[in-house]
Amino acid sequence: MPLPKAxxxxxxxxxxxxxxxxxxxxxxxxxxxxxxxxxxREAYRFSDLQSFLDLxxxxxxxxxxxxxxxxxxxxxxxxxxxxxVRHAEIFFDPQAHTARGVPIGTVVEGLAASLDxxxxxxxxxTRLIMCFLRDESAESALATLEAAKPYLDRITxxxxxxxxxxxxxxxxxxxxxxxxxxGLRRVAHAGxxxxxxxxxxxxxxxxxxxxxHGLRCMEDPELVRRLARERIPLTLCPLSNVRLRVxxxxxxxxxxxxxxxxxxxxxxxxxxxxxxxxxxxxxxxVRDALALDPEQLRVLARHSFExxxxxxxxxxxxxxxxxxxxxTF
Ligand SMILES: [Zn+2]
Numbered sequence: 001m002p003l004p005k006a007x008x009x010x011x012x013x014x015x016x017x018x019x020x021x022x023x024x025x026x027x028x029x030x031x032x033x034x035x036x037x038x039x040x041r042e043a044y045r046f047s048d049l050q051s052f053l054d055l056x057x058x059x060x061x062x063x064x065x066x067x068x069x070x071x072x073x074x075x076x077x078x079x080x081x082x083x084x085v086r087h088a089e090i091f092f093d094p095q096a097h098t099a100r101g102v103p104i105g106t107v108v109e110g111l112a113a114s115l116d117x118x119x120x121x122x123x124x125x126t127r128l129i130m131c132f133l134r135d136e137s138a139e140s141a142l143a144t145l146e147a148a149k150p151y152l153d154r155i156t157x158x159x160x161x162x163x164x165x166x167x168x169x170x171x172x173x174x175x176x177x178x179x180x181x182x183g184l185r186r187v188a189h190a191g192x193x194x195x196x197x198x199x200x201x202x203x204x205x206x207x208x209x210x211x212x213h214g215l216r217c218m219e220d221p222e223l224v225r226r227l228a229r230e231r232i233p234l235t236l237c238p239l240s241n242v243r244l245r246v247x248x249x250x251x252x253x254x255x256x257x258x259x260x261x262x263x264x265x266x267x268x269x270x271x272x273x274x275x276x277x278x279x280x281x282x283x284x285x286v287r288d289a290l291a292l293d294p295e296q297l298r299v300l301a302r303h304s305f306e307x308x309x310x311x312x313x314x315x316x317x318x319x320x321x322x323x324x325x326x327x328t329f
Contacts, residue, residue, distance in 0.1 A: 002084030003297060004323040006304035007268050007279045009212050009235035011091045011131075011161065012069075012111065014271020015076040016059055018044070024062040024071070032062070044274055049193075049244050052274060053163070060096055069110025074121075077114065079272075081122040083280025086320055087308055089127040090115070091159055094144050095136055104144070108151040125316060127309050129187065131159040132175065134167040141175040145182075156309050157185030159212065160202075164194040169202040176206040185309050187235075189213055192246060196220035203232065210235060210307060215246070217263075218254050228262040233307030237270035238286050239277050250289035259296065266304040294329040301327075 018040040025032045034040040046052045063069060073090070080088055092111060094104045108128070115126040130148055132141035148155060158179045160172060169188055176186055188206055191199040192213035199217050202208045214234040217223045227234065236255060241247045258265045267286060272278045277285065283300065286292060292300075301324045310317040 002082075002280050003283065003301050003327055003329075004086045004320060005084050005279055005283070005301045006087040006089070006266070006308045006320070007080060007085045008089045008210070008233070008266055008304060008307055009091070009237055009268035009270055010076070010080075010088060010279075011093065011271050012072060012076060013056065013060055013063070013093055013096065014275075015079075015273050016062075016072060017075065017273045020071065020075055021059050021062050024064075024068050028062060028064045028068070030062050030064070032059075046243075046274070049163070052244065052271075056271070056274065057096060061100065063097065064102060064106075066106050066110030066113065069107055070113045073111050073114035073118075076272075077118050077122040077124055077126075079278050081124055083278050085124055085279050086323070087125045087127075087305065087310070087316075088118075089129055089156070089309060091129050091131045091161065093131050093133060093161065094148065095133045095140060098144070098147070104147050105151065108148075108154055112154050125310075125313075127156040128154055129157045129159050129185070130155050131161045132172060133162040134160050134172070134189075135163045138171050138174060141172055142178065145175055145178055149182075152182060152184070155184065157187060159186075160188035160190075160206075161212070164189060164192055164198065168194070169198055169208075170205045173205050176208075180207060185209060187212055191216035192241075193244075196223050199223060199227075209233075213237065213241075213246075215241065215254055215258070218257065218261075224261050224263065227264075231264050233264045233266060233303065234258070235266050235268050235307070237268050237275070238282050238289075239272075240270035240275045243275045250285055253286065253290060255286055256290050256292070256296075259299065264303050264307060265300065266307055267300050268304075297329070298324060298327065 018037040188202040189212040190202040
């Protein structure tokens with residue numbers, strides 16, 4: 001049995017495996033520029049951020065109906081359950097779908113149909129977090145939040161993702177203020193490729209409660225002390241960092257230093273179909289590359305539940321935490 005864990009940084013569009021992409025392409029009559037799943041799997045060996053994003057957005061063309069989104073989420077949950085995920089906070093990118101004519105309601109209702117049965121089928125509790133594409137305009141983010149209003153009973157929070165450099169958090173001040181007024185939780189990608197200053201800005205200007213990635217905070221000792229003092233969770237994605245060349249090899253990952261600095265770090269998979277592994281694979285990879293001992297892995301799992309948006313269900317959080325403490329390696 002794998003170590004119980006929560007996954008807090010997972011883009012549902014990034015879980016689209018080649019086999020499902022082909023199946024949905026056929027069902028929807030969408031032509032893919034690849035003849036076989038093998039050829040497509042080769043394309044998943046992209047070389048940099050731009051080639052990843054090109055493939056990522058191109059493949060979304062196969063997602064058209066609510067049932068497609070249900071199938072996508074079901075496939076993720078099944079894999080996540082097999083790797084010990086007990087709670088998943090799932091990101092989705094409405095603008096990537098509305099831009100190609102798929103309404104936000106199709107996306108939310110399709111995902112919700114899967115999440116509604118996730119507990120019963122996969123033993124996983126879930127939350128849904130809507131992300132804004134930071135390389136789109138602030139007006140587009142505001143329009144997206146407006147379009148999401150009929151579905152807010154299904155959406156726990158908002159996030160900020162896609163190409164970071166040149167798109168500082170402050171660009172989205174207004175939409176985050178509105179999200180706060182609506183009672184939504186707030187997270188943002190920051191300090192992945194962008195500077196440590198973006199982490200500070202996400203906290204101070206956007207009022208985020210968690211930082212996605214955030215590893216470049218290590219360049220700023222004062223910021224590290226603040227993140228530790230305020231217990232701000234950081235959702236790290238080690239395999240993603242290597243594939244997107246944020247670091248050269250896993251052995252260079254600062255996870256161990258971050259733990260030693262008292263940071264509330266968690267381990268997650270980001271876009272697992274593209275980055276070479278799901279949540280448990282990321283735990284295994286850092287264990288091997290950084291020689292983490294079982295108690296350090298237990299700390300990471302404990303952190304994942306401490307950082308989860310389970311404030312509305314503390315008995316569940318307590319139950320998950322006791323599963324982590326009782327786990328034998
Ligand atoms: Zn991400």
